[in-house]
Amino acid sequence: MGKTPVKTTKKRTTKKVDNIDFNSLLSKSIITDEKPETTFVAKGQYKEALELLEDAEACQLTPMLIGPPGTGKTMLARSFSYSRGRDFEWLTLDESTKPVHLTGAFDPSETLKKGFVKEAFLAGPLTRVMVTGGIFLANELNRATEYTQNSFLEPLEERSLVLQKLGRIRAHPDFFMICAANPGDMAGTHRISEALKDRIKIWIKLDYPSRSVEMEIIKNNLPQTRLSSEYLDLTHKLIDATRKGREIERPASIRSAIAIAKLAGRKMENDKDLTYGQFKKIAKRVLSGGIKPRPGVDAEVSISKIINQVVR
Ligand SMILES: Nc1ncnc2c1ncn2[C@@H]1O[C@H](COP(=O)(O)OP(=O)(O)O)[C@@H](O)[C@H]1O
Ligand SMILES: [Mg+2]
Helix, strand or coil, X not given: CCCCCCCCCCCCCCCCXXXXXXXXXHHHHCCCCCCCCCCCCCCCHHHHHHHHHHHHHHCCCXXXXXXXXXXXXXXXXXXXXXXXXCCEEEEECCCCCCHHHHHEEECHHHHHHHCCCHHHEEECHHHHHHHHCCEXXXXXXXXXXXXXXXXXXXXXXXXXXXXXXXXXEECCCCCEEEEEECCCCCCCCCCCXXXXXXXXXXXXXXXXXXXXXXXXXXXXXCCCCCCCHHHHHHHHHHHHHHHHCCCEEECCCHHHHHHHHHHHHHHHHHHCCCCHHHHHHHHHHHHHHHCEECCCCCHHHHHHHHHHHHCC
């Protein structure tokens, strides 16, 4: 039996590189502008959220974006900052994040040469935006321990920050912090400390977007791939069904929808056709890691049930 040839839509021209090439590629790949890779769809809940971020910034109140994974919290904060033409730094927090990851630390070799001076200090992302008047996104804030969460109290309350050995810095008047978190009842998250909660003043809830907005987001993410409107519609129906299913704890996110649409579009382009059977297989592969069933529910069985209900 002969081997089936592997088909590709695009030929990759990338070659192996030696070390000298690597360094020049590294220089080229450094991001100098924070433009998001895909166009932000500022409609529906996202339009409202952008307006609330503007209000929060104008009144110097700290906002919190709260919503399940993949509902666009990070992208919203990035797009907001980009539209303001501001410095933007972000850190995704978790259990192992320490205050020093936010504030920065002395470079050991420079400190040996020069001592504890500004020149030997490597500022962390929070310190950098406090000094330059940029925007800081504390991403997944409720994954950090209370100890680390508390290092935001002084910057938010007093607009200042202590840097050990250097002294206390005052924040630039334009410094603005946005927080983002997944809802607290999800596994793997700490509570937001009461002290910090008291300093967050605008709670912006994001949920899975409406059908029309989500369809536009999916299309924006398929610039090179064409997928027929029938399969685009089925992709959305599938994703939506996981959000309504009682057996599912964490349903499919926009990311899963984008992945299904990309794979289906590629198959359609390569084969000039896409059968329901092939589409189901693609959906199954993406969803088997893209959803979390409730305890005691068999993921495979649950996914197959949903797929067979939607794609007949
Ligand atoms: N309003 C939007 N416009 C365009 N793309 C979006 C939008 N919201 C979400 N997305 C897409 O969904 C993906 C997940 O969004 P992300 O901001 O990472 O979610 P979260 O931070 O809530 O987990 C993004 O990479 C982007 O492709
Ligand atoms: Mg995120």
